[in-house]
Amino acid sequence: MLSRRLFLHLAGSSGFSIAGAGLLGCGDGAVGVPRPARGAGAALPDDPTKPWWLRQDYAPVEESEAFDLEVVGALPPALRGLYLRNGPNPQSGDSGHWFIGDGMLHGVRLEDGRAPWYRARYVQTEALGQSGEDGTIGPPGLTDHQANTAVLHHQGRVLCLEEVGVPYEVAAADLSTIGPYDFGGALQTAFTAHPKVDPVTGELLFFGYGVLDASVTLHRVDTRGVLVRSEKIPLKKAVMMHDFQVTATHVVFMDMPILFDIGLAIEGSAFPFRWAPENGARIGVLPRDGDAGDVRWMEIDPCFVFHTWNAFHDESDPARIHLDGVRYPTMWEKDASDFASTGAPQRFTIDTAAETVTLTQLDDIQVEFPRIDRRRQGLPYRYGYALGTYDPDGAGKVPDLGLVVKYDHQTGAREVHELAPGQELDEALFVPDPGGKGEDEGWLLAYVFDHADNRSQLLVLDATDVAAAPVARVLLPTRVPHGFHGEFVAG
Numbered sequence: 001m002l003s004r005r006l007f008l009h010l011a012g013s014s015g016f017s018i019a020g021a022g023l024l025g026c027g028d029g030a031v032g033v034p035r036p037a038r039g040a041g042a043a044l045p046d047d048p049t050k051p052w053w054l055r056q057d058y059a060p061v062e063e064s065e066a067f068d069l070e071v072v073g074a075l076p077p078a079l080r081g082l083y084l085r086n087g088p089n090p091q092s093g094d095s096g097h098w099f100i101g102d103g104m105l106h107g108v109r110l111e112d113g114r115a116p117w118y119r120a121r122y123v124q125t126e127a128l129g130q131s132g133e134d135g136t137i138g139p140p141g142l143t144d145h146q147a148n149t150a151v152l153h154h155q156g157r158v159l160c161l162e163e164v165g166v167p168y169e170v171a172a173a174d175l176s177t178i179g180p181y182d183f184g185g186a187l188q189t190a191f192t193a194h195p196k197v198d199p200v201t202g203e204l205l206f207f208g209y210g211v212l213d214a215s216v217t218l219h220r221v222d223t224r225g226v227l228v229r230s231e232k233i234p235l236k237k238a239v240m241m242h243d244f245q246v247t248a249t250h251v252v253f254m255d256m257p258i259l260f261d262i263g264l265a266i267e268g269s270a271f272p273f274r275w276a277p278e279n280g281a282r283i284g285v286l287p288r289d290g291d292a293g294d295v296r297w298m299e300i301d302p303c304f305v306f307h308t309w310n311a312f313h314d315e316s317d318p319a320r321i322h323l324d325g326v327r328y329p330t331m332w333e334k335d336a337s338d339f340a341s342t343g344a345p346q347r348f349t350i351d352t353a354a355e356t357v358t359l360t361q362l363d364d365i366q367v368e369f370p371r372i373d374r375r376r377q378g379l380p381y382r383y384g385y386a387l388g389t390y391d392p393d394g395a396g397k398v399p400d401l402g403l404v405v406k407y408d409h410q411t412g413a414r415e416v417h418e419l420a421p422g423q424e425l426d427e428a429l430f431v432p433d434p435g436g437k438g439e440d441e442g443w444l445l446a447y448v449f450d451h452a453d454n455r456s457q458l459l460v461l462d463a464t465d466v467a468a469a470p471v472a473r474v475l476l477p478t479r480v481p482h483g484f485h486g487e488f489v490a491g
Contacts, residue, residue: 035333037230042454044479053088057449057480060089060101063122065476069108070342073472075460076443078434081490083445084171085426085456087483091122091129096420102128103148103160103168105175106447106480108458112343115458115474121167123147123160124177141182142166142190149193154204155225156213157181159237161193163208163242174488187436188219193485196246199375205246205288207253214238217376218286233292234348237329238281245323246288247378252311252323252350256304258331265392275332277302285321285352297428298359299351304331306343309370310386311428314349323348324384326368327359342366345386347385363414367428369467369485373439378464382410385428385463402443404428406466413465422451428445429486430463441466442486443471445488447480451463456480 052058057229088101095101103123110115122128126144147160147168157169158334159181166187169178182188191209196205204221214237220229228297240258244251257279264272274279281302308325327346345362367386376382388403401424404417420427425448444461458474 002028008120021303029187043453044454048095051098053101054090057349058098060091060093061104061120061479061481063104063120064478065117065119067117067229069118069477071113071115071472071474073460073470074469074476075110075113075272075474076433077386079431079443079490080458081431083110083111083431083486083488084121084151084158084175084244085447085480085483085486086147086149086151087426087481089122089481089483090343095286098472099148100146101148103146103162104483105151105160105170106483107175108474108476110393110474116126118476119175119185120478120480121175122177123170125168132291132467132480142182142188148484150485152195153487154195154197154221155487157225158487161191161195163190163193163206166192182222183225184229186230187219191219192242192244194243196244196377197374198246198248200248206392207241207244207250208238209235209241211238211240211261211262214255232490233284233286233289234293237276239279240273242306243308245308245378247311247313247321249288249313250323251286251288253295254284254305256281257302257430258304273332273393275304275330277330281356283348283350285350296352296355298355298357300348301452302330304328305369307368310379310381312378312380315380319351321350321352322361323350324369324370326386327375343368345370358360361404362407362409371428371430373430373432375432376439382461383386385430385444387425387427387446388416401425404446404461404466406440406463411470417461417466417468420450424449424451424482425459426480426482427484427486428459428461429488430488430489431490434490438464444488447483449471449479449482454479473482 007008044056046055051291084107089104106120108118118446123228127145142165145162146163147162150161158170158172161167166180166182169181191208197227205216207216209216212274214235222228227382257276259271259273259276261272282297282299284295284297292350305325313321314320324347326343328341328343331341347360349358367388369387371385384407386405388405402419406415425446428444428446440463442463444463447456448459449456456479460472462471
């Protein structure tokens with residue numbers, strides 16, 4: 001029988017926050033990149049009876065810490081703060097799906113050109129260590145989840161996110177868990193793993209959805225950190241809605257056909273979601289101060305988008321909104337373990353006057369983990385960053401992750417940093433230079449696992465010259481398993 005805790009995670013599609021979509025095979029127009037040979041390092045944890053997310057460089061690790069880390073190269077003195085990345089790391093060593101492991105934070109402190117410490121700490125949630133608990137199916141609980149997907153730093157709080165429930169707050173000083181954070185009881189829905197902060201007003205916007213309720217609720221938090229508005233919007237069906245976007249004046253929702261299937265859940269499916277193109281797909285546009293009746297829905301061809309870069313109004317025609325993301329024409333056609341689909345960068349141009357949506361493919365390589373300079377959130381932007389993947393050996397397998405890609409939307413250029421053979425990375429996060437003026441003046445930070453050394457490092461690239469050699473590498477004492485999304489807490 002499906003456990004209650006497993007149901008909670010499945011109900012919230014907890015971990016489809018990183019490359020569950022982005023780790024899908026190349027095909028259908030995507031250009032494969034030759035895969036380099038892996039390094040011949042020490043043997044990784046491996047048990048062929050276990051699924052891939054519990055083996056080798058995905059296998060869970062124990063909590064650890066280290067001090068005065070070795071730095072290769074030179075860390076910029078202006079790069080001062082805490083780099084954090086969240087991800088699944090089942091405390092029991094076992095889980096029914098990659099996306100339902102216990103949340104573990106991996107953090108590196110940077111200051112004055114040094115790396116004083118590294119810590120790997122579990123988020124101490126109500127569900128910690130209990131993902132395999134037997135029990136009956138029950139309704140999702142807003143604090144009964146693993147907080148394993150993303151991190152948000154807002155109004156002095158560091159929040160660990162998983163879209164099935166409310167955030168868990170942790171202390172930046174040592175990554176200890178403070179507890180669930182629900183804005184003083186004002187938050188009564190789940191909290192997306194992909195909130196947006198308006199760089200002009202400082203407002204935080206996010207949404208929550210539930211698989212047992214065909215709706216999405218938009219929330220707004222003011223600059224005091226107070227939840228001031230919640231607007232519930234009905235949907236046709238209860239769908240997986242992992243990301244959304246915000247412009248200076250509007251909110252963009254993506255109502256796309258991956259549905260939670262309670263029948264599959266009862267049957268014991270490890271991930272009871274299904275591709276349902278018959279449900280249709282549409283994009284909804286809502287004025288930020290509007291109510292549910294003001295949403296304008298525009299039909300599009302069935303597809304799925306897990307992650308987006310940005311959305312903004314066309315400067316020559318404000319009635320047009322450009323939404324940039326990674327689009328998959330199909331998803332899980334066989335079942336939720338089918339990772340053979342291909343995603344490519346696409347621009348959805350939404351004409352709110354004509355109520356039409358047109359598509360423009362921005363590139364033909366497979367990418368995921370789209371990131372931007374968040375000071376351009378909701379505004380016209382020039383640069384976008386992503387993780388590029390090597391062509392997998394076959395359909396349904398997880399490819400190596402070896403490229404950092406930079407897009408220049410002004411010139412149309414693509415710049416690539418290719419890792420050394422045997423190295424694989426996770427999401428590359430843009431951190432602006434406090435003294436810089438240009439949009440790309442800053443650094444890209446990402447954890448990289450090196451098979452030859454059997455340990456990980458924090459990679460630091462100059463975002464103005466992505467293809468160049470790394471600015472610095474912070475060598476870690478242990479392996480950081482592949483995970484989800486990161487954050488930089490400056491200061």
